[in-house]
Amino acid sequence: MSxxxxxxxxxxxxxxxxxxxxxxxxxxxxxxxxxxxPAVASSDNGKxxxxxxxxTYKIGPDGTVDWYTYSGFRRYHSDCHVCxxxxxxxxxxxxxxxxxxxxxxxxxxxxxxxxxxxxxDAANDKVMPAFGTNVNVMCYxxxxxVYLRARATGAIPGGRPPKHxxxxxxxxxxxxSCTGIK
Numbered sequence: 001m002s003x004x005x006x007x008x009x010x011x012x013x014x015x016x017x018x019x020x021x022x023x024x025x026x027x028x029x030x031x032x033x034x035x036x037x038p039a040v041a042s043s044d045n046g047k048x049x050x051x052x053x054x055x056t057y058k059i060g061p062d063g064t065v066d067w068y069t070y071s072g073f074r075r076y077h078s079d080c081h082v083c084x085x086x087x088x089x090x091x092x093x094x095x096x097x098x099x100x101x102x103x104x105x106x107x108x109x110x111x112x113x114x115x116x117x118x119x120x121d122a123a124n125d126k127v128m129p130a131f132g133t134n135v136n137v138m139c140y141x142x143x144x145x146v147y148l149r150a151r152a153t154g155a156i157p158g159g160r161p162p163k164h165x166x167x168x169x170x171x172x173x174x175x176x177s178c179t180g181i182k
Contacts, residue, residue: 036105038153045170047142054106055142057150063163065156067171070164072147075140079131087158088151093126101145101152109145113137139178 040058041051046067050056058066065073076088083094090096101109116130131137137144150156176182 038149038155046165046168047170048146055146055149057146057155059150059155060163063161065150065161065164066146067165067167068143069146069150069156070161071140071167071171072143072145073161075136075144076147079134079137080144088148089158094128097148098151101148106145109148110141113141113144135179139175 036050036052036054038050038056040048040056042049042053043058048056048058048066048068055068057069059069076084077086080097081087083091084097085091085094088096088098088101090099104112112128114130114132117126117128119126151158
């Protein structure tokens, strides 16, 4: 196993431990359902967060999307659209994620993508595979989420966003660190 694979495995393990601890510590806390208000409350090197600290998007008055929303579009169409359809609109065997994110928050989204989900019974035969070891998904999980969140709220139409911000240096550094690709 290469050093980059070890780094990714360690990062994935740390994420799962943190997600588990967070889930356990918040088990008795009531939350509003869904992704909540997507309004930008903070910014860090071109990454945006809502008032609850969840990743969110920023769309300029001229339709320019932030880098991470654009990156999410690219990553979604690289790994997710085969099952979930173009633009998160669903297919005959996978749900419309643009619709799901109206009620699915970030923590639940991350848990399902990381660990997968099975809904198999007499009426259903749906299985979402786990992507926890796929660097092409996990290194861009926030990006995919903000893209789908923007689609869920109708902030962006389907198709490639026509304009996007430049890739921030922080995104380059995070990508190199996570994927090992410089």
